[in-house]
Amino acid sequence: MSQQLKDKFVEAKRIIEDSEHILLAGHMNPDGDSLGSVLGLRQAIEENLGKSTTPYLAGDPLPESLNFLPGCELLRDSISQQPDLIIGFDYGDFARLGIPEDVVEGTKIITFDHHPESAQRGDVKIIETDFSSTTEIVYSFLLSAGWHVSQKTALCLLTGILTDTGFFAHNTSARTLKTAGELLDRGASLHMVHSKTFAGKSSEVLNVWGNLLQKMQKDSKYNFSYTLISFDEFVKYGIVLDDLTGLISIMNNAHETGFSVLAVEYERGKIKGSLRSDKFKDVDVSRIAQKLGGGGHKYAAGFNLECSLEDARNKIYSAVEEVLIKNQDK
Numbered sequence: 001m002s003q004q005l006k007d008k009f010v011e012a013k014r015i016i017e018d019s020e021h022i023l024l025a026g027h028m029n030p031d032g033d034s035l036g037s038v039l040g041l042r043q044a045i046e047e048n049l050g051k052s053t054t055p056y057l058a059g060d061p062l063p064e065s066l067n068f069l070p071g072c073e074l075l076r077d078s079i080s081q082q083p084d085l086i087i088g089f090d091y092g093d094f095a096r097l098g099i100p101e102d103v104v105e106g107t108k109i110i111t112f113d114h115h116p117e118s119a120q121r122g123d124v125k126i127i128e129t130d131f132s133s134t135t136e137i138v139y140s141f142l143l144s145a146g147w148h149v150s151q152k153t154a155l156c157l158l159t160g161i162l163t164d165t166g167f168f169a170h171n172t173s174a175r176t177l178k179t180a181g182e183l184l185d186r187g188a189s190l191h192m193v194h195s196k197t198f199a200g201k202s203s204e205v206l207n208v209w210g211n212l213l214q215k216m217q218k219d220s221k222y223n224f225s226y227t228l229i230s231f232d233e234f235v236k237y238g239i240v241l242d243d244l245t246g247l248i249s250i251m252n253n254a255h256e257t258g259f260s261v262l263a264v265e266y267e268r269g270k271i272k273g274s275l276r277s278d279k280f281k282d283v284d285v286s287r288i289a290q291k292l293g294g295g296g297h298k299y300a301a302g303f304n305l306e307c308s309l310e311d312a313r314n315k316i317y318s319a320v321e322e323v324l325i326k327n328q329d330k
Helices: 003-018 032-049 134-145 151-164 174-185 190-199 203-214 231-237 247-251 285-291 309-329
Strands: 022-026 054-056 085-089 108-113 124-127 217-219 224-229 259-267 270-276 295-297 300-306
Touching: 003 032, 003 085, 003 108, 003 124, 003 134, 022 032, 032 054, 032 085, 032 134, 032 151, 108 134, 134 151, 134 174, 151 174, 151 190, 203 224, 203 247, 224 247, 224 309, 231 259, 247 259, 247 270, 259 309, 270 285, 270 309, 285 295, 285 300, 285 309, 300 309
Parallel strands: 022 054, 022 085, 085 108, 108 124, 224 259
Antiparallel strands: 217 224, 259 270, 270 300, 295 300
């Protein structure tokens, strides 16, 4: 751990200890890393400092696959008390936290994030892109602070690591595996996380997956596989976005393609996209996501668009073309 990171951890701990009304916020359209960070640090602050906090989730409901996380029943979608500290997790762009500006104004901010520095805010910005997940950073912070990591905290943090690495399929270092092992030693259950977030799909959802995998197409020119799901299909199948968690990883198992794209029109004119590659395929999908206004990691990234599905197809293709042609020119 660098001295700079150690110093940031010390300052973050001091600010947390000096604060009375703490708002913990994860990004909209939450995933396991964001919620695992929010709820993991909430649990740790309560157990180690005896302070209650407000875990905040704006706009989107809690995904069913994450409702096993300790403390999820405490999540709020509104802010009734002015905080003196906001801690934001895993968001990339501060606007994704959905916190009203009048609440932010004059309030101290700490950020924990493993996405590249862009539009984050903070009196202390702990942004470490070489960590697998934001939950892995939070765990390092807790160790640095000398705080006890309970079974409940460990479960939240392990969930973030496992979901953000695709169960160690990408963004995984020796430190990541060591951290996961220590969280298991502290009582977190890998089986529970796997069964709740990935394996625990109903037969109806698995049938939908089969239908969607059947319609997967391959672009031979740029060597990628893709599936586009229209809003009408989304409604017809009776699914929610959370039901599709893990599908992009299955698509990426097609060894004859360099990367995979899944784009879902979950509301009319609103598209959520995911991209995956692998180290042995070595396609930097984060660069494609950035062209689409998103971001992420070299082999796992995402984006959001507001347009028709056909326009989304064209934008995805243009982004792929621009990035891959530049790679060829190097």
